[in-house]
Amino acid sequence: MQVVVIGRSQVINSRILLCHECDLLIENQDVCEACKVQCPRCGHILYKQKHNTISHSLAYALTALICFYPAVTQPIMTLEMSGLSQQQSLISGSLILLQEKYYVVAILTFLSSCLVPLFRLLLLTYVTLSITLNYYHKSLIWSFRLFHEMEEWGMLEVYMLGIIVAVVKLLSMAEIQPGFGLWAYAALLLSSILATTVLNPHEVWDALLDRKTREEPC
Amino acid sequence: MASKTITPTLPDKIITGKEAGLVLCTECHKVHRYIPDAEQECKCCGADLHQRKPDSINRTWAFLIASMILYIPANTMMIMNVAYFGADEPSTIMGGVILLLQMGSHAVAFVVFVASVLVPLFKMIGIMLILFSLKYKVNMTDRQRIKMFRFIEFIGRWSMLDIFVISILAALVHITGVAEITAGPAATAFGTVVVLTMLAASSFDTRLLWDYKRKNYKNIELKQEPAAD
Numbered sequence: 001m002q003v004v005v006i007g008r009s010q011v012i013n014s015r016i017l018l019c020h021e022c023d024l025l026i027e028n029q030d031v032c033e034a035c036k037v038q039c040p041r042c043g044h045i046l047y048k049q050k051h052n053t054i055s056h057s058l059a060y061a062l063t064a065l066i067c068f069y070p071a072v073t074q075p076i077m078t079l080e081m082s083g084l085s086q087q088q089s090l091i092s093g094s095l096i097l098l099q100e101k102y103y104v105v106a107i108l109t110f111l112s113s114c115l116v117p118l119f120r121l122l123l124l125t126y127v128t129l130s131i132t133l134n135y136y137h138k139s140l141i142w143s144f145r146l147f148h149e150m151e152e153w154g155m156l157e158v159y160m161l162g163i164i165v166a167v168v169k170l171l172s173m174a175e176i177q178p179g180f181g182l183w184a185y186a187a188l189l190l191s192s193i194l195a196t197t198v199l200n201p202h203e204v205w206d207a208l209l210d211r212k213t214r215e216e217p218c
Numbered sequence: 219m220a221s222k223t224i225t226p227t228l229p230d231k232i233i234t235g236k237e238a239g240l241v242l243c244t245e246c247h248k249v250h251r252y253i254p255d256a257e258q259e260c261k262c263c264g265a266d267l268h269q270r271k272p273d274s275i276n277r278t279w280a281f282l283i284a285s286m287i288l289y290i291p292a293n294t295m296m297i298m299n300v301a302y303f304g305a306d307e308p309s310t311i312m313g314g315v316i317l318l319l320q321m322g323s324h325a326v327a328f329v330v331f332v333a334s335v336l337v338p339l340f341k342m343i344g345i346m347l348i349l350f351s352l353k354y355k356v357n358m359t360d361r362q363r364i365k366m367f368r369f370i371e372f373i374g375r376w377s378m379l380d381i382f383v384i385s386i387l388a389a390l391v392h393i394t395g396v397a398e399i400t401a402g403p404a405a406t407a408f409g410t411v412v413v414l415t416m417l418a419a420s421s422f423d424t425r426l427l428w429d430y431k432r433k434n435y436k437n438i439e440l441k442q443e444p445a446a447d
């Protein structure tokens with residue numbers, strides 16, 4: 001017979017950890033400074049003790065937001081063929097696809113290469129800026145949840161690879177000139193990857209729930 | 219700045235949160251006492267609490283089967299048409315790869331082949347294998363299965379590559395009479411396949427991989443901490 005001691009309240013605040021991926025119960029975790037705790041059964045990272053990631057993430061998120069406007073409105077590349085030239089930005093390309101009635105392709109492309117990344121960056125900026133400025137509002141909680149849930153639907157890096165493949169395909173039939181939008185898109189990709197990888201979500205949750213419990217305990 | 223990774227020792231007797239009557243909030247990582255037969259919400263962040271994702275296996279099967287059906291038109295129908303000086307040149311997914319090979323860009327041909335042929339196939343077969351292995355107790359270790367699943371989850375989004383390439387080409391190459399690239403019906407089918415396989419992977423609950431051999435494990439007693447005062 002095994003005995004598990006749990007707290008009295010509904011939310012268990014004692015030193016019990018559950019693994020996300022295999023539900024293993026781990027008790028009495030010694031809190032260590034600046035380390036990661038890994039699940040012994042499946043290898044999932046249970047907890048990261050990494051501090052001061054929020055302001056770094058905010059800086060990268062702001063950089064990415066600045067790059068966003070030129071990345072989607074400036075031409076990504078210019079095509080020259082038989083003396084005619086044509087250039088396309090991300091937004092005007094999506095509009096053309098819509099006019100040609102490729103609804104699924106157009107919407108899928110526009111969502112995953114533009115709208116979802118933009119929305120995630122806005123949410124991230126809102127959450128990290130609020131924590132930095134010590135501001136609290138209920139909407140911060142669902143904002144950060146939404147940020148996390150949309151993670152796999154933002155595909156900036158896949159789109160970047162798509163641009164490269166498209167250029168190679170076109171090289172045989174036309175002259176290709178990279179536009180300003182391409183460099184802006186690359187910068188957007190880099191800074192948004194940095195903004196999400198540098199961030200420790202556990203630190204954000206600790207900060208958010210800490211502020212929330214001042215208003216109503218959970 | 220590499221931080222140290224600590225792996226606690228695996229306890230002799232393994233208990234899961236479900237067996238201990240607990241439920242983890244997958245959003246904010248708080249652990250709650252599970253209330254059976256009730257719709258429970260996380261008191262901290264408001265997310266729905268489930269010990270296991272509801273209907274996980276059925277939902278995964280549904281998305282998987284739908285994606286397999288659409289995979290057929292996605293590969294047999296025309297995905298892209300290149301009209302070059304009036305001559306049409308329609309191609310399928312494999313046709314596009316072969317064309318790239320003929321152009322001599324082997325590296326790009328390989329990337330496209332991996333992203334749009336191998337990845338969706340591997341993903342669908344992999345998820346099916348995991349679902350079958352749960353049902354028929356196929357001889358695979360838990361570690362192998364979780365590694366496979368994590369890999370499947372990671373690579374899935376890259377098959378969107380071909381959709382992006384087509385949408386860039388179709389939008390950019392639009393010089394009437396000289397060169398015009400248009401998307402075909404397979405593009406819609408293939409885009410839907412990618413979305414469906416991503417939904418299949420995200421509706422699967424990895425915790426089920428460990429549950430199946432522990433059905434009769436009830437030897438746990440819950441004990442409450444004495445009150446603080």
Ligand SMILES: [Zn+2]
Nearest residue numbers: 019022039042
């Ligand atoms: Zn685990």
Ligand SMILES: [Zn+2]
Nearest residue numbers: 243246260263
């Ligand atoms: Zn929660």
